[in-house]
Amino acid sequence: MASRLLGAVLTALLLIPAAVSPAPAQTSETVDRSALRVCADPANLPFSNQAGEGFENKIAELVAEELSVPVAYTWFPQSTGFVRNTLKARRCDVVIGISLGFELLQNTNPYYRSAYVILYRAEGSPDVASLADPALKSARIGLVAGTPPATMVALNGLMSQVRPYHLQADTRFDHPGRKLVEDLAKGDIDVGLLWGPIAGYYAKQQDVALKIVPLLTNGGPVRMDYRITMGLRFNEPEWKRQLNDIIKRRRADIDAILRDYGVPLLDEQGQLIGQ
Secondary structure, three states, X not given: OHHHHXXXXXXXXXXXXXXXXXXXXXXXXXXXXXXXXEEEOOEXXXXXXXXXXXXXXXXXXHHHHHHOOOEEEEEOOOOOOHHXXXXXXXXXXXXXXXXXXXOOOEEOOOOEEEEEEEEEEOOOOOOOOOOOOHHHHHOOEEEEOOOOHHHHHHHOOOHHHEEEEOOOOOOOOOOHHHHHHHHHHHOOOOEEEEEXXXXXXXXXXXXXXXXXXXXXXXOOOOOOEEEEEEEEOOOOHHHHHHHHHHHHHOHHHHHHHHHHOOOOOEOOOOOEOOO
């Protein structure tokens, strides 16, 4: 799930000025330059899977092309122990999708920004702009338990109308986000609250048109929108610089991949790009 993918907490990179001429920086870079070694979940569409069908797989291929090396995966479910058993164990060198500020890893520059969204059928449903919209007072709401929108649902007095979907699931056999979108398309629920990349991907697969409205933070008590980066080990500045250069150089190609998968992309003002 996206919440596993996000792990949304804050960190910062520190630059410490020296009063005297500094000695050469001591780093412990152990990046394997013979391949792009990616840490990834083997069954977590739309992000990644072992068949290479996720948008993070496609972005990994783009980065590997820039480096003129093949992609080599270390597969591990993105749940408890993911970072410890992959990147920190030095079995791989990069996680393609990590929220800015995830405290266990060093971040590259962000390569996209998205948000949790309100999702509803385009026909026969009132337009809904926020979780404070009066139209939600009588709506059946699908919500992945434990995700950021749950707090706002509670604050708006809507919990009695919620159909919960599990946060943790073995995505080889079950995908709560996909089930939520399918239930919405069938009319079993009226509104879905979901991480944007998951909502956009599965919305494209339904026979009915679904509308997506981003939930923005706007100074509220819960963060709803996130900048997504690539995650690296700390103290590998050259590797970070190299990936930042690729992100900058191939920005248009990365955006095209994300749009193809239905990812709702936000600009610096928090508006949907292309809407």
